[in-house]
Amino acid sequence: MRVVLLGPPGAGKGSLAGLLKDKYTLAHISTGDMLREEIKKGTELGIEIKKLITQGALVSDELVTRLVEQRILHDADLKKGFMLDGFPRTVRQAEDLDVLLAKAQMPLDFALNMEADTALLLKRLTGRRVCRKCGALFHMTNKPPLKSGVCDLCGGELYQRTDDNEETIKARMQVYAESTQPIIDFYARQNKLKILDGNLETVDLCQSLATMLT
Numbered sequence: 001m002r003v004v005l006l007g008p009p010g011a012g013k014g015s016l017a018g019l020l021k022d023k024y025t026l027a028h029i030s031t032g033d034m035l036r037e038e039i040k041k042g043t044e045l046g047i048e049i050k051k052l053i054t055q056g057a058l059v060s061d062e063l064v065t066r067l068v069e070q071r072i073l074h075d076a077d078l079k080k081g082f083m084l085d086g087f088p089r090t091v092r093q094a095e096d097l098d099v100l101l102a103k104a105q106m107p108l109d110f111a112l113n114m115e116a117d118t119a120l121l122l123k124r125l126t127g128r129r130v131c132r133k134c135g136a137l138f139h140m141t142n143k144p145p146l147k148s149g150v151c152d153l154c155g156g157e158l159y160q161r162t163d164d165n166e167e168t169i170k171a172r173m174q175v176y177a178e179s180t181q182p183i184i185d186f187y188a189r190q191n192k193l194k195i196l197d198g199n200l201e202t203v204d205l206c207q208s209l210a211t212m213l214t
Contacts, residue, residue, distance in 0.1 A: 001026060001081040001213075002106055004088065004097075006184065007114030008176045009169065010121035011198035012205065013085060016114065019206050020083050027078055031086035034067050035059065045070075061089075065096050072104050079106070091182045111187035116198030118173065125169050129158040 001024055007013045020026045038046035039053075045067065052059055068087055072078060088094040101107050127140040133156025138145050145151060149158050163172070187193040200208055 002101070002109050003081075003083040004108060004111040004187070005083055005085045005114075006111055006180060007198055008116065008121060008173050008180075010124040011114040011116045012200075012202075013114060015202050015205065016112070016196070016209070017083060017085055019202075019209060023206075023210075025080060027075070027080070027082040029068065029071060029078075029082050029084050029087070031064055031068065031084075034071065035064075038067065061093055061096075064089075065093060065100075068097070069100050072100060072106070088183060089179065091186050094183055094186050108192060110192045110194050111184075112194050112196055113184055113187075114196050114198035118170075120199055121173065122166055122169055125164050126160075126166055128164050129160055131156040131158055133157070 001020075003020070003026070005013050005016060007016075017028050017030075021028055035049055039050045040046070045063070049059055049063065052063075064087060068084070072082075084097075088097050098108070123141070124139070127142070129138045129140065129145070130136070131138075131151035131154065134151060134154045136151055136153050136156075137143075138151070138158060145158060150156075151158055163169070184193060194212060196205070196212065197208060198205075
């Protein structure tokens with residue numbers, strides 16, 4: 001199974017990726033993780049990426065596509081199936097991905113778009129808290145710490161990320177909607193678009209996903 005994951009911030013792509021990885025043994029290709037890994041390894045591409053980020057510039061479509069191409073063409077484990085998270089972000093990237101997958105003889109099966117109500121997304125994202133020390137994630141409603149403001153795992157201070165406020169989240173959602181709709185339309189025209197209810201909690205999401213894929 002080869003899948004592209006789509007969905008706004010807070011829709012639950014992380015939970016969905018975990019379900020797909022555990023149930024269908026799919027490799028998780030996260031462009032964000034790959035960018036960080038290239039920088040960490042100090043590769044030629046990583047040095048180029050770090051320079052752009054340091055300058056406050058965006059990593060270009062061409063660079064991200066090169067990174068994905070490198071992974072798809074040289075990782076034998078992907079023959080078992082994979083999910084792409086964070087790519088494609090533009091129609092151009094989606095078109096390049098089709099060419100790349102055709103070259104690798106691994107065509108995409110479908111794009112899975114998670115849809116969720118704005119009010120629920122705001123509740124999920126504004127309730128997030130992160131440990132300054134170990135990076136563990138908590139949620140004031142769904143996964144509260146045993147002691148307010150203190151990490152259960154290491155005792156570090158919990159804080160709310162600056163971009164997890166309502167105003168910033170709404171702006172991110174607007175940008176996401178405007179930039180992603182063309183990609184959704186692109187896969188709909190190919191009859192490869194599937195819709196998943198991002199309002200569901202993890203257990204129900206698992207059942208809905210299983211029903212969809214049978």
